[in-house]
Amino acid sequence: MSDCLFCNIVDGEIPGDIVYDSDSVLAFNDINPEAPHHVLIIPKKHIPTLNDISNSDRDVVGELHLVAKQIAAERGISGSGYRTVFNCNSDAGQAVFHIHLHLLGGRKMSWPPG
Ligand code: AMP
Ligand code: ZN
Numbered sequence: 001m002s003d004c005l006f007c008n009i010v011d012g013e014i015p016g017d018i019v020y021d022s023d024s025v026l027a028f029n030d031i032n033p034e035a036p037h038h039v040l041i042i043p044k045k046h047i048p049t050l051n052d053i054s055n056s057d058r059d060v061v062g063e064l065h066l067v068a069k070q071i072a073a074e075r076g077i078s079g080s081g082y083r084t085v086f087n088c089n090s091d092a093g094q095a096v097f098h099i100h101l102h103l104l105g106g107r108k109m110s111w112p113p114g
Pocket of ligand 2: 007
């Protein structure tokens with residue numbers, strides 16, 4: 001998807017502050033962090049929203065969470081805690097239509113989210 005920001009980061013056409021790279025998953029620091037640690041973990045495959053995942057995506061969607069766990073451990077926030085979030089469509093505030101798992105940590109967070 002040449003008009004997708006995150007596909008362009010996957011393809012190296014737009015720079016990303018990459019922290020993890022596998023055959024199927026890329027993770028990079030959020031450009032506008034909302035917490036001391038704010039990482040976006042994405043499938044390299046273009047999937048617009050969580051509504052668009054299918055059974056064939058179950059491995060990569062699982063990998064996104066395993067990568068979140070790994071990055072949290074590397075950054076020493078596994079014990080203190082962190083949040084993982086998929087925003088889906090407008091009510092949740094999704095702005096980039098290539099699914100991404102937010103990993104947020106390093107500060108106390110409130111619940112419910114605004
Ligand atoms: P969402 O609202 O869930 O779609 O989140 C989109 C996220 O992408 C926001 O947290 C943005 O700060 C982040 N973002 C937008 N452009 C970039 C970029 N070029 N590199 C890294 N993160 C980005
Ligand atoms: Zn894309």
